Amino acid sequence: MLRRTYDGQVCSIARALEIVGERWTLLIVRDALLGVTRFDGFLRCLPIARNVLSDRLNGLVANKVLERVQYQDRPPRYEYLLTAKGRELAPVVLALMEWGDRHAPDGTEVPRTAVHVGCGGGVGVGLTCDTCDGPVPAAKVALGPAQ
Incomplete structure (x- = not known):
C-alpha cells in the first residue's frame, strides 16, 4: 500500500509496513476489530x-x-470483514494502544480497555520466552538474525 518500497532490506517489519503502514490503515483495522464493517461506519x-x-x-x-462481502443487491452494498490474517493484527493494535496510553496520553479521555469475551477479564500484550515460559521485560528483548 505504501507508495515507497523497502528494496534491499531483508526485514519483515518493512514488508508488514507495506500492508498496514499507510496513514489510517491501522485505525481502519482497529475499528474493524471493534465491529465496524460498513463503509459508512468507518466514515462515522x-x-x-x-x-x-x-x-x-x-x-x-x-x-x-x-x-469484501456483498450484503445488499439493489443498490449493491458491501461490508468489510476481518479475515483470519486481519484478526492476527489484534495484538499489534493492542500493543500500540497500550504504548499510546503510557507514552502519548491525551489527558482528557479514559483509555480504551481490552476485555476477554469469554470471562470479562482484562487482556494485555505480554512478552514471554518460548524456552523458559517466563515473562520478559521489554528492556531484555534483543532482535537478532533469523536462526
Missing part, C-alpha cells in the same frame, strides 16, 4: 476522506486483511 468513526477510505479498504482487501 474516522475523519477520513471517502476516496482515501476507499483506497485503504481496497488495499486491505487486496492484501487479504479484510474480505
Whole structure:
C-alpha cells in the first residue's frame, strides 16, 4: 500500500509496513476489530476522506486483511470483514494502544480497555520466552538474525 518500497532490506517489519503502514490503515483495522464493517461506519468513526477510505479498504482487501462481502443487491452494498490474517493484527493494535496510553496520553479521555469475551477479564500484550515460559521485560528483548 505504501507508495515507497523497502528494496534491499531483508526485514519483515518493512514488508508488514507495506500492508498496514499507510496513514489510517491501522485505525481502519482497529475499528474493524471493534465491529465496524460498513463503509459508512468507518466514515462515522474516522475523519477520513471517502476516496482515501476507499483506497485503504481496497488495499486491505487486496492484501487479504479484510474480505469484501456483498450484503445488499439493489443498490449493491458491501461490508468489510476481518479475515483470519486481519484478526492476527489484534495484538499489534493492542500493543500500540497500550504504548499510546503510557507514552502519548491525551489527558482528557479514559483509555480504551481490552476485555476477554469469554470471562470479562482484562487482556494485555505480554512478552514471554518460548524456552523458559517466563515473562520478559521489554528492556531484555534483543532482535537478532533469523536462526
